[in-house]
Amino acid sequence: MAKDLSDSAKKVQDALTVLGLPCQVVELPASTRTAQEAAQAIGCTVAQIVKSLVFRGTRTAKPILVLASGVNRVNEKRLGELAGEPVGKADADFVRQHTGFAIGGVPPVGHTAPIETYIDSELLEFEEIWAAAGNPHAVFRLTGKDLSKMGQGRVAAIK
Numbered sequence: 001m002a003k004d005l006s007d008s009a010k011k012v013q014d015a016l017t018v019l020g021l022p023c024q025v026v027e028l029p030a031s032t033r034t035a036q037e038a039a040q041a042i043g044c045t046v047a048q049i050v051k052s053l054v055f056r057g058t059r060t061a062k063p064i065l066v067l068a069s070g071v072n073r074v075n076e077k078r079l080g081e082l083a084g085e086p087v088g089k090a091d092a093d094f095v096r097q098h099t100g101f102a103i104g105g106v107p108p109v110g111h112t113a114p115i116e117t118y119i120d121s122e123l124l125e126f127e128e129i130w131a132a133a134g135n136p137h138a139v140f141r142l143t144g145k146d147l148s149k150m151g152q153g154r155v156a157a158i159k
Helices: 007-018 035-042 076-083 092-099 121-125 144-149
Strands: 025-027 049-057 063-069 087-089 116-120 129-132 138-142 154-156
Touching: 007 025, 007 138, 035 049, 035 129, 035 138, 049 076, 049 092, 063 076, 063 092, 063 121, 076 087, 076 116, 116 121, 121 144, 121 154, 129 144
Parallel strands: 049 129, 063 116, 116 154
Antiparallel strands: 025 138, 049 063, 049 087, 129 138
8 A cells, every 4th residue: 555655655664663553554635644634534633633842942953843632722822842953833944844745734754853752641532633644635543552653752741
């Protein structure tokens, strides 16, 4: 099935396979660019959508990835405390440079290089969540446990 995926979605599927996760990337005809669009396309609640938001450390310019529930807004002051420096939102070029993906399709895995990551603790409350998979039409279903296994993400309250 992965051979039918776009290049960016296949890159995510390959990363999931390497991690030993049984998640399957699917590409949908409807847009999943925003949490609301993704929830409508999938048929789940907005809270079950994993928003991948990239921030930039204001002192070090390091990328910081937040995997947040689709209904939550990231408290940038709290994130700055977690990251050890003030943060600001990253622009589209910064996001693509550090993740290898465009805004609206940034997955929690398969990035260009490792990224300091924070996982919204509220995502772990769901039996099923959905994350972007490389482009604005690709997603995959996973659990909070899967999300925790994906990388070096630190679970934290982010709002």
